[in-house]
Amino acid sequence: MLFKAFRSSPLALPLSSMDLPIITPHDALWSQSAVFGFNQYGKAALGFLALKDLLGDAAFRAALHTFMARWNGKRPLPWDMFNSFNDAGVGNHTWFFRNWFFSHNHMDLAVDGVRREDRMQTVAVRNPGGMAIPFDVVVEYADGSSERVHLTPATWQADGRRTEVRIAGGKVLRTVTLDTGIYVDANPADNVWKAEAAESR
Structure with a gap:
């Protein structure tokens, strides 16, 4: 699977240097192109897929539409997305957003x-x-x-x-x-x- 192959290559590098919080400002990663791509694209995409797995397809779609309708044409911050999902009637998932977007955790079971x-x-x-x-x-x-x-x-x-x-x-x-x-x-x-x-x- 192409996406899995894309995810595998960064893991060959030291985890401490690769697994930064998704919330890390992109301009702080410009000098580390591999980390930038992994963190801003691969890891962020996995975070949304994990959220979809957590909520289920229908609830995820409803929450996403709530966010888009609320912030269409505006300039939302990440916290606006988190709050929109929490307000969409699918429960409070602050624990999930904190784990995925703000921690230095990595994937290892x-x-x-x-x-x-x-x-x-x-x-x-x-x-x-x-x-x-x-x-x-x-x-x-x-x-x-x-x-x-x-x-x-x-x-x-x-x-x-x-x-x-x-x-x-x-x-x-x-x-x-x-x-x-x-x-x-x-x-x-x-x-x-x-x-x-x-x-x-």
């Missing part, structure tokens, strides 16, 4: 373990990067079947660093993979849990 309780299995997920990104939990069972569970950014609202995903049913797990899609993970090596590796510890 990790499987922290799996525990089984009766017919419920719980996947513990860490967010060392701190960014409120959507992701899928892809579960492969010992019988060859698989399941995919989607988590929106809302999963990070209460605790931005840890969450748990519950998988119902008594099937034996073989692997658990975190699929972040176009939200390119800085360290994909820790996105996979394997039953064999866990049992050998």
Whole structure:
């Protein structure tokens, strides 16, 4: 995927120099062309896609139209967009805007373990990067079947660093993979849990 390839290249550089808040004034980035393009275009686009994932298509469209109608022909600031979305009847998402537009967070998730309780299995997920990104939990069972569970950014609202995903049913797990899609993970090596590796510890 072209967009994912575009996102991957900046991650080869040190995160501390690349992951600046989206709100960083563009004139402060003119001397760093790679950072400018990544921050003002790639990261900002991902932020809007994450917001759309959080709200759902219909609510996102309604909030966006509210913003456009309110500020058509004027000169809105980022805060005007944030407030328009919050005023559009889709809830207060200041926590999301703060996370995506004002923080130095980056995209990095990790499987922290799996525990089984009766017919419920719980996947513990860490967010060392701190960014409120959507992701899928892809579960492969010992019988060859698989399941995919989607988590929106809302999963990070209460605790931005840890969450748990519950998988119902008594099937034996073989692997658990975190699929972040176009939200390119800085360290994909820790996105996979394997039953064999866990049992050998």
